[in-house]
Amino acid sequence: MSLRAVLVGCGRMGGFIDDELVGRPDFVPPYCHAGAYLAADGVSLVAAADIVPEKAVALAEKWAVPKTYVDYRDMIQEERPDIVSVTTRPDTHAEVAIFAAENGARAVYCEKPMCCSMEEADAIRAACEKHGVVLNLGSSRRYQEAFWRIREQVTEGVIGDVQLVVSYSSGGALWTHTHTTDILLFLAGDPTVVSAQGAADLKPEERGAAGLERDPQILSAAFEFGNGVRGVMTRCAGYEFEVHGSRGKIRTRGNGHAFETHVFDEHGRATSANFPAWARSTGSVNCIHDLVSAIKDGTTPIGGVDVAVRGQEMSMAVVESERRDGARVQLPLGDRSLYVRGW
Ligand SMILES: NC(=O)c1ccc[n+]([C@@H]2O[C@H](COP(=O)([O-])OP(=O)(O)OC[C@H]3O[C@@H](n4cnc5c(N)ncnc54)[C@H](O)[C@@H]3O)[C@@H](O)[C@H]2O)c1
Numbered sequence: 001m002s003l004r005a006v007l008v009g010c011g012r013m014g015g016f017i018d019d020e021l022v023g024r025p026d027f028v029p030p031y032c033h034a035g036a037y038l039a040a041d042g043v044s045l046v047a048a049a050d051i052v053p054e055k056a057v058a059l060a061e062k063w064a065v066p067k068t069y070v071d072y073r074d075m076i077q078e079e080r081p082d083i084v085s086v087t088t089r090p091d092t093h094a095e096v097a098i099f100a101a102e103n104g105a106r107a108v109y110c111e112k113p114m115c116c117s118m119e120e121a122d123a124i125r126a127a128c129e130k131h132g133v134v135l136n137l138g139s140s141r142r143y144q145e146a147f148w149r150i151r152e153q154v155t156e157g158v159i160g161d162v163q164l165v166v167s168y169s170s171g172g173a174l175w176t177h178t179h180t181t182d183i184l185l186f187l188a189g190d191p192t193v194v195s196a197q198g199a200a201d202l203k204p205e206e207r208g209a210a211g212l213e214r215d216p217q218i219l220s221a222a223f224e225f226g227n228g229v230r231g232v233m234t235r236c237a238g239y240e241f242e243v244h245g246s247r248g249k250i251r252t253r254g255n256g257h258a259f260e261t262h263v264f265d266e267h268g269r270a271t272s273a274n275f276p277a278w279a280r281s282t283g284s285v286n287c288i289h290d291l292v293s294a295i296k297d298g299t300t301p302i303g304g305v306d307v308a309v310r311g312q313e314m315s316m317a318v319v320e321s322e323r324r325d326g327a328r329v330q331l332p333l334g335d336r337s338l339y340v341r342g343w
Contacts (some may be wrong), residue, residue, distance in 0.1 A: 003044070004005065004043070006048065010049070010087075011050075015035070034062070039294055040251070041289065048060055053070050061228045082091075084107060088111075090111075090114075091342065092115050092117075098124060101124075102127060110138065114312045115342075116341060124305065125305050125306070134305075136304065146259055149275065152296070153250060154206075158247075159247055160246030162243060164244040165232075168239070170236060171233045175343050177233070182282075184241075187313075191225040191330075198221030198222065200217070202270050202317050209295030210337065212341060213341050214343075248262050248264055249262050260272065319338065320333060
């Protein structure tokens, strides 16, 4: 029997972002949640909610969704969905995800960033654990085959022991870099995070503030993971990753469009190794299939709530490091109250 899904937030990522991505080779449609449900197997999108009724109606017309609501609480209580997509802006992710978990949902597909503070992240995790709910974030690269091939090469030891994972990208700590922290974690084997040290573009008056009404840029960061791997985040154009091992390295090119594996010989000369074949596929549909499989077959999700909390905490810790004049901060963060609006 097909699972029932509902969607909260009928904006770009809910139903319309594919219109912006036409002609972008680095994106495989459908990217928005509504389109992805239509393309996915084993699940149907039965309703969508938005506080702006016209937006819900427009999304429903575009993706043949049978019903719309203004209040997501009414929708979840009436439709009793298996999966709830949270595609509102970050400041409402926690309240929607927690309501879904407390009202019968079995899985939450929450857009990144997970939320705006570690207190919110802890509350989402607690609700998921209490009610046995699976949660995946919309950090879509984790659900793309090419990144699975990288991790397989790493696991097979092609580049030796992993020592360092690096990202090259720029953007806000939460809006963009929860994508980045998610892939740094994924490439490092999803370890725990021991410490973070970094720089963000905080204004002097923001340093002591209890909350930030915007999403600061991360300028650079260094992370220490529980399995001994180190992570580095550098600010530059493009969106690339590298995994460095004791015998070689793997690089992404063109934001997930091409991949290179280099293995060093005994003289330290890099020789190219084949990067395995991979099919271009949409991370959004793969993420939904991962949740369907977790619900139906009890499989462990590729993402999951613990990894979501870790990725959120890496970004928050860089902001905290900047607030402490670049100090190395230990994780988990002691004070979890810092609020960052996320856009
Ligand atoms: N995975 C990705 O690559 C990707 C890309 C873009 C955006 N996103 C994420 O998707 C989320 C949404 O971003 P967006 O650009 O689509 O925003 P958006 O502003 O286009 O859409 C948000 C929608 O939520 C609605 N909304 C607000 N409060 C609501 C509530 N209480 N109940 C129901 N609806 C409510 C708004 O009216 C709006 O239509 C963000 O967290 C963003 O980071 C992810």
